[in-house]
Amino acid sequence: MRGxxxxxxxxxxxxxxxxxAVVTGEIYGPGSESFRIAVSPLKDLGGGGTLxxxxxxILSRDLELSGYFxxxxxxxxxxxxxxxxxxxxxxxxxxxxxxxxxxxxxGGVSAHGxxxxxxxxxxxxxxxxxxxxxxxxxxxxxxDVPRMAHKTAxxxxxxxxxxxxxxxxxxxxxxxxxxxxxxxxxxTFDREDPVRLTDERSIVGxxxxxxxxxxxxFRSYREHFPYLYxxxxxxxxxxxxxxxxxxxxxxxxxxxxxxxLVTRDRGGDANIDLLDRAGGLLRHVTDHWAIDxxxxxxxxxxxxxxxxSRTGAPQIYVGDVDGGPLRxxxxxxxxxxxxxxxxxxxxxxYTTRTxxxxxxxxxxADGANPHVITSAGSNEDPxxxxxxxxxxxxxxxxxxxxxxxxxxxxxSQHELTRGAADDxxxxxxxRRE
Amino acid sequence: xxxxxxTWTAIGAALLLLPLAGACKKKGPQPGAGAGAGAGAGxxxxxxxxxxxxxxxxxxxxxxxxxxxDVHFAFDKYDLDSEARAILDRNADWLRQNxxxxxxxxxxxxxxxxxxxxxxxxxxxxxxxxDYLVGLGIEAERISTISYGEELPLxxxxxxxxxxxxxxxxxxxxxx
Numbered sequence: 001m002r003g004x005x006x007x008x009x010x011x012x013x014x015x016x017x018x019x020x021a022v023v024t025g026e027i028y029g030p031g032s033e034s035f036r037i038a039v040s041p042l043k044d045l046g047g048g049g050t051l052x053x054x055x056x057x058i059l060s061r062d063l064e065l066s067g068y069f070x071x072x073x074x075x076x077x078x079x080x081x082x083x084x085x086x087x088x089x090x091x092x093x094x095x096x097x098x099x100x101x102x103x104x105x106x107g108g109v110s111a112h113g114x115x116x117x118x119x120x121x122x123x124x125x126x127x128x129x130x131x132x133x134x135x136x137x138x139x140x141x142x143x144d145v146p147r148m149a150h151k152t153a154x155x156x157x158x159x160x161x162x163x164x165x166x167x168x169x170x171x172x173x174x175x176x177x178x179x180x181x182x183x184x185x186x187x188t189f190d191r192e193d194p195v196r197l198t199d200e201r202s203i204v205g206x207x208x209x210x211x212x213x214x215x216x217x218f219r220s221y222r223e224h225f226p227y228l229y230x231x232x233x234x235x236x237x238x239x240x241x242x243x244x245x246x247x248x249x250x251x252x253x254x255x256x257x258x259x260x261l262v263t264r265d266r267g268g269d270a271n272i273d274l275l276d277r278a279g280g281l282l283r284h285v286t287d288h289w290a291i292d293x294x295x296x297x298x299x300x301x302x303x304x305x306x307x308x309s310r311t312g313a314p315q316i317y318v319g320d321v322d323g324g325p326l327r328x329x330x331x332x333x334x335x336x337x338x339x340x341x342x343x344x345x346x347x348x349x350y351t352t353r354t355x356x357x358x359x360x361x362x363x364x365a366d367g368a369n370p371h372v373i374t375s376a377g378s379n380e381d382p383x384x385x386x387x388x389x390x391x392x393x394x395x396x397x398x399x400x401x402x403x404x405x406x407x408x409x410x411x412s413q414h415e416l417t418r419g420a421a422d423d424x425x426x427x428x429x430x431r432r433e
Numbered sequence: 434x435x436x437x438x439x440t441w442t443a444i445g446a447a448l449l450l451l452p453l454a455g456a457c458k459k460k461g462p463q464p465g466a467g468a469g470a471g472a473g474a475g476x477x478x479x480x481x482x483x484x485x486x487x488x489x490x491x492x493x494x495x496x497x498x499x500x501x502x503d504v505h506f507a508f509d510k511y512d513l514d515s516e517a518r519a520i521l522d523r524n525a526d527w528l529r530q531n532x533x534x535x536x537x538x539x540x541x542x543x544x545x546x547x548x549x550x551x552x553x554x555x556x557x558x559x560x561x562x563x564d565y566l567v568g569l570g571i572e573a574e575r576i577s578t579i580s581y582g583e584e585l586p587l588x589x590x591x592x593x594x595x596x597x598x599x600x601x602x603x604x605x606x607x608x609x
Contacts, residue, residue: 181490201490202490203581205548205549205552205584206549221486224484224486224579225579226552247556247579247580249552249553250549263549263553265552265556265580267578268559268560268561268563268578269556269560270552270553270556291550291553291554291557292553293550293552294547294550307549313509314509314550335546337547337549337550338549338550351547353545353546358545358546358547378545380546380547380548381547381548425548
């Protein structure tokens with residue numbers, strides 16, 4: 001697997017229009033950390049203050065998390081970002097090539113009152129040219145600078161791999177941090193400290209994004225029994241999503257946002273129901289005395305994957321949302337739970353128990369080619385990035401449960417949260433608009 | 434004979450705990466609209482011990498045992514072994530002698546495995562206990578069930594003995 005070319009060999013311009021400059025070299029899969037890139041702090045073009053350094057720090061971290069890049073040490077940089085040029089005609093490409101840079105990011109920032117303008121370019125160092133597909137001018141407020149950096153990272157990955165990166169997004173998760181019981185928190189890739197979203201004073205779980213990215217559903221015990229609620233990310237208003245007295249353990253929106261699959265606990269028998277947008281029953285998708293739980297939609301909205309103990313131990317099954325036979329896809333291990341279908345449709349991830357610990361498995365959508373991608377600590381509850389390239393899950397590798405991001409082959413793994421609390425049940429948002 | 438003695442001991446324990454239960458009741462919110470929380474429940478006896486979630490809200494550990502003893506399970510199992518059935522036989526005696534008492538059965542799990550599966554497993558455990566008590570003649574209307582899965586453990590050590598304590602069904606007395 002190592003060294004596999006996952007994207008395109010760019011040397012001869014197979015992706016970009018041949019007339020344009022293209023970054024020379026090959027880019028290998030996440031975990032290769034092989035594509036040598038230098039990210040220079042943005043030049044202060046007036047009033048920029050520390051914004052240029054902040055932009056470079058956030059962009060560098062995104063590129064590092066992606067697993068494709070070797071970020072060159074700023075101490076080796078050959079040009080002073082504040083005095084050197086930011087266009088191809090004024091850059092010392094020979095010097096950058098001498099420190100090994102295949103690509104270089106440079107740009108400028110100016111700020112007037114609350115307004116900020118950022119201009120950023122990617123340069124192909126061996127070809128001594130800029131890459132117009134990546135070059136961007138952003139305008140916004142000071143608080144928008146992190147998103148400008150994320151959008152630049154996503155554009156660099158789009159150009160080099162053919163698929164935009166996932167960094168202009170957020171991860172929702174559950175934590176008991178701050179001495180509270182449990183609440184939902186939001187983490188973006190520009191901060192170490194997540195932002196608390198809910199104020200439940202109860203136990204919450206199972207956050208899932210609405211496909212438009214503007215609301216999250218979650219489980220809460222706020223009314224004694226567990227039910228599903230939805231919080232609007234703009235107003236922070238919370239409403240009960242599924243009416244009725246029957247406890248609801250978790251739920252997931254269909255990719256088009258028109259239907260819900262939920263797990264309901266009818267007096268000790270957990271089964272999966274298909275509901276309309278208002279929470280009305282469309283059909284009982286499963287009806288079995290065993291445990292059926294944790295449905296996840298295929299991206300075409302026709303199939304679902306879930307966990308069932310119908311053979312005596314939890315295993316992973318796939319079925320059609322509108323009926324028909326179920327097909328077991330987990331073939332190894334005696335305890336497999338919490339499946340998640342990739343938004344690209346081609347893979348499913350789930351949790352498996354092995355050797356007394358729990359690990360993340362990635363399989364093809366038909367169950368073939370199981371691949372355990374974790375080994376340190378216990379790892380649970382995988383969720384996919386919007387580009388289907390990465391997973392986020394909770395891991396005890398550092399002691400408490402923290403969120404870890406990994407590529408789907410498991411070669412590049414990074415802890416996203418720290419501290420003395422337990423961070424679990426991550427859900428990765430769609431890309432922001 | 435020994436059974437009668439045990440019953441009297443249990444009721445004695447209940448009387449001793451009355452002032453404490455009353456104090457708890459004033460501080461915390463009510464256990465909620467659980468199916469068993471009937472109107473006109475006796476002052477100071479409703480919420481004895483409190484649900485595990487109510488106790489967590491007050492910063493208290495979940496109650497272990499109580500007047501009605503906890504029953505325990507094997508990993509990823511919800512069937513009742515002979516020890517569990519013996520405990521439930523005694524709990525049924527108490528329920529017969531306190532015929533107005535309603536209970537809520539809380540299903541709990543150890544922290545191994547994923548959260549949603551364990552919620553469903555805790556629900557199975559509570560159901561197994563309810564079915565057994567109903568089989569002994571206790572009215573189903575007096576028993577509600579709820580699962581907390583692995584959310585409210587008694588202990589947090591990664592040891593067999595701690596896991597075993599956490600795999601339990603705990604009975605909360607809602608009122609008499």
